[in-house]
Amino acid sequence: MAEIRLAQLAHSYQDNPSAPEDYALRRMEHVWEQGGAYALLGPSGCGKSTLLNIMSGLLAPSEGEVLFDGKAVNALSPQQRNIAQVFQFPVVYDTMTVFDNLAFPLRNQGQPKATVEARVREVAAALEIEPLLTRKARNLTADEKQKVSMGRGLVRDDVAAILFDEPLTVIDPQLKWRLRRKLKEIHQRFNVTMVYVTHDQLEAATFADKIAVMYGGQIVQFGTPRELFETPRHTFVGYFIGSPGMNLLDLEIVAGRAHCHGLELALPEAWHARLAAQEGARLQLGIRPEFVELVPADEATLTGRVDLIQDQGSFKIVDVALTADPAQLIKVRVDEYKSLGEETVGLHLPEAWMRFYANDLLLEISDEAV
Amino acid sequence: MKPYNNKAWWLVLPVFVLVAFSAIIPMMTVVNYSVQDIFDPSTRYFVGTEWYREILSDPRLHDSLVRQFIYSFCVLAIEIPLGIIVALSMPRRGLGVPVSLILLALPLLVPWNVVGTIWQIIGREDIGLYGSLLNGLGIDYNYASSPRDAWITVLIMDVWHWTSLVALLCYSGLRSIPDVYYQAARIDRASAWAVFRYIQLPKLKNVLLIAVMLRFMDSFMIYTEPFVLTGGGPGTATTFLSQTLTQMALGQFDLGRAAAFSLIYFLIILLVTWVFYTAMTHNDDKG
Numbered sequence: 169m170a171e172i173r174l175a176q177l178a179h180s181y182q183d184n185p186s187a188p189e190d191y192a193l194r195r196m197e198h199v200w201e202q203g204g205a206y207a208l209l210g211p212s213g214c215g216k217s218t219l220l221n222i223m224s225g226l227l228a229p230s231e232g233e234v235l236f237d238g239k240a241v242n243a244l245s246p247q248q249r250n251i252a253q254v255f256q257f258p259v260v261y262d263t264m265t266v267f268d269n270l271a272f273p274l275r276n277q278g279q280p281k282a283t284v285e286a287r288v289r290e291v292a293a294a295l296e297i298e299p300l301l302t303r304k305a306r307n308l309t310a311d312e313k314q315k316v317s318m319g320r321g322l323v324r325d326d327v328a329a330i331l332f333d334e335p336l337t338v339i340d341p342q343l344k345w346r347l348r349r350k351l352k353e354i355h356q357r358f359n360v361t362m363v364y365v366t367h368d369q370l371e372a373a374t375f376a377d378k379i380a381v382m383y384g385g386q387i388v389q390f391g392t393p394r395e396l397f398e399t400p401r402h403t404f405v406g407y408f409i410g411s412p413g414m415n416l417l418d419l420e421i422v423a424g425r426a427h428c429h430g431l432e433l434a435l436p437e438a439w440h441a442r443l444a445a446q447e448g449a450r451l452q453l454g455i456r457p458e459f460v461e462l463v464p465a466d467e468a469t470l471t472g473r474v475d476l477i478q479d480q481g482s483f484k485i486v487d488v489a490l491t492a493d494p495a496q497l498i499k500v501r502v503d504e505y506k507s508l509g510e511e512t513v514g515l516h517l518p519e520a521w522m523r524f525y526a527n528d529l530l531l532e533i534s535d536e537a538v
Numbered sequence: 539m540k541p542y543n544n545k546a547w548w549l550v551l552p553v554f555v556l557v558a559f560s561a562i563i564p565m566m567t568v569v570n571y572s573v574q575d576i577f578d579p580s581t582r583y584f585v586g587t588e589w590y591r592e593i594l595s596d597p598r599l600h601d602s603l604v605r606q607f608i609y610s611f612c613v614l615a616i617e618i619p620l621g622i623i624v625a626l627s628m629p630r631r632g633l634g635v636p637v638s639l640i641l642l643a644l645p646l647l648v649p650w651n652v653v654g655t656i657w658q659i660i661g662r663e664d665i666g667l668y669g670s671l672l673n674g675l676g677i678d679y680n681y682a683s684s685p686r687d688a689w690i691t692v693l694i695m696d697v698w699h700w701t702s703l704v705a706l707l708c709y710s711g712l713r714s715i716p717d718v719y720y721q722a723a724r725i726d727r728a729s730a731w732a733v734f735r736y737i738q739l740p741k742l743k744n745v746l747l748i749a750v751m752l753r754f755m756d757s758f759m760i761y762t763e764p765f766v767l768t769g770g771g772p773g774t775a776t777t778f779l780s781q782t783l784t785q786m787a788l789g790q791f792d793l794g795r796a797a798a799f800s801l802i803y804f805l806i807i808l809l810v811t812w813v814f815y816t817a818m819t820h821n822d823d824k825g
Contacts, residue, residue: 226721247727259722261736272736276727320726 170236170328172200172223172361177232179218185230192218194385195232200329200363202237205355207372208365210382211408216365219382220331223363224251236328249328252321256334258313260305266292267301270319277324291319294354295347310338315347322354329361336371348375369409381405397456403528406454412485415460415498419443419451419524428453429492431469435519442524442533449526457485457499459521462506468514472498477508488513571797589798599799601774602782603806606758609693609778613757614750616697621704621749622742626734628709639709642702650699654766657695661767682768685775692764692776696757704749711745712738747818751811758807779803 179193193215208216221227225246270288292298336344373393380390388402400406406414426443472488490496524531576582663669672679681688761780770777787796
């Protein structure tokens, strides 16, 4: 049980990194608190597995420190750090039975027989693999093997943290759902820090209390699923979280006022001033498809033509090409029963849900200023 | 009815012909010989199983069979563990990989009779590197006069020649184990022995099966090396089955006996190989 702090941590797979692009992980400060259930979410190649392997000690960081409860553990092996890790693809000891597989980490620690037996039974029950205990691990299906792999991660109750590296990749969707819930239950029961790496936002949101979104070797936002959805701190978070992601529209400053595709935005003065102060940076307006409202064309300033309708079953995603710039599409989520043709529609962007970005980073303004 | 196109038979025909001439016809010839007493091509008598009965009770066969089994057992007992150890200590990346692969492949490229000749010279107690060294150290070693020394020399020759094969097979097996297994073992705090016992050895099983069978069959048929070294001597210390057979067939032109002998020889190899195979794979489907 431990709090894991990453202090000035950076990693490069090259010998002499110079440019920021040479780093798989850019310099970061981060804390995983004791007992939290966290997800590390990001696209392939963003450095999430690298970060996980550095925390578990399988990889030595090129710069910075990993601290467990304030103690630097850089020089310690995974054994000494007392970390459990579950990998993307099932790793089982083929020649052992499932029971022996689960008992293996405990026996390596020299735990008494009765403890081993009790822990193995407990974990097997939690993962619903009791009937398999006497089977040879080699003959299991991929799902079952992965459950055994996970069981080996969960079986030690004294670990500092359990790290999961996309553990449900090989498991079919129905079972995925159940296993995530199981993990969550186990988390609540044992109160152990868990970090769960995934590229699936749904998986992250159902498992974790707080999600760290990684992009280009950095943690660009760390927050609850709701925070990530409502207030992405980086355009990447806006784009990556949500399905589909956030609409991003380029803004330009004309005579000190923020304009979007030639139309002045209806915003409080403080926002115009704030945006004008950032002139020169790449300014963007972000709004989620869920918050864009369709209104009759003659009631709106921003209009567009319906370009494509994707029926998602319980709702529709409509691509609207702006009249001012048909290359700019805005995605709008509309109710399933609403019938739409290829028509011109008006778009209303509620001010409360507009987010502004300068060079991809969220711009903020204090309430008093508005 | 749809007409059948039988052209495919022409495509498999070459294989049939090849197998017939390389295996089936010679084999049937041997079977034919083994049930006849042949004086010359026109004077031959059918003798049934007489040759088989005679061979099975022949002390020469018994002696060389025992020698052969002890020899093959020693070959496997040394080469398999040694090959695994060599493979485990080979570098996994960097310049060392091609260098060690080439070094290990070298003995495999040397023909059998050359290996015999090399060791015949190296082992000589007057001018040979090892022979004179051992004698210089006060160890009495002479493969030409001592049956024990001759036997050990033939064994060392085989180990020198073929351990590389086992090592290379094991190395390829080890290379196919994904890193994540070793990572998981570190996380699980497995000892080095446990890593070998539960990860490396199970993953090596298939290549070891091939290595054991190849080395068994090959060592069971050893001929050239002892023949070049001492001609099977001193006495009959290094006269193994194949040499006994050659003496019978070509030395005495005792074709019937030799044919019966070679069929029994063949069946022994087949049986032992089958036993190995079954023993090493019988666990696969259980559990």
